[in-house]
Structures are given as C-alpha cells and as structure tokens.
Amino acid sequence: MSYTTIKIPTQIHKKLKQLSIESKFSQQEVLEKSLQKYETDLFWEECTLAYSKLVNDEGDDDFSGTIGDGLDDEY
DSSP states (O other): OOOOOOOOOHHHHHHHHHHHHHHTSOHHHHHHHHHHHHHHHHHHHHHHHHHHHHHTOOSOOTTGGGTTSOOOOOO
C-alpha cells in the first residue's frame, strides 16, 4: 500500500489522535473508518432525497392511463 502526506489543522490532528487512543485503533484506521462512515452517510442522504422527490412528484404519472384499462383485477 502506498502512502501520502496531507496537511490538516492541528485541532483535527488532536481529535484524530484522541480518538485513536480511546478506540485503540491506529490513526490511519480511525481516519479510514471515519471516511467509510461519511461515504455511507452521503449515500443514504442521497437515497432519502431521491425517494422524497419520487414520493412527492406531482408530475404526470406515466401509468395513470392504465387505471381505467377495463381489465378485471387478477387478485
């Protein structure tokens, strides 16, 4: 695995170090887990937004013409 160095504010580094100590994970592991959690949170936020748009869509329903198609219910 290759590595790189990034600049982060001292305060953020202190938080990362403290979380590392408390969790007994390396700073790299804490950062990786945090990024994975953030990515998951973003995914679900996007899903929620897309679902709310779908539910609240007041546009023309593509299937509205099928309601009165004259066919009997099959259930």
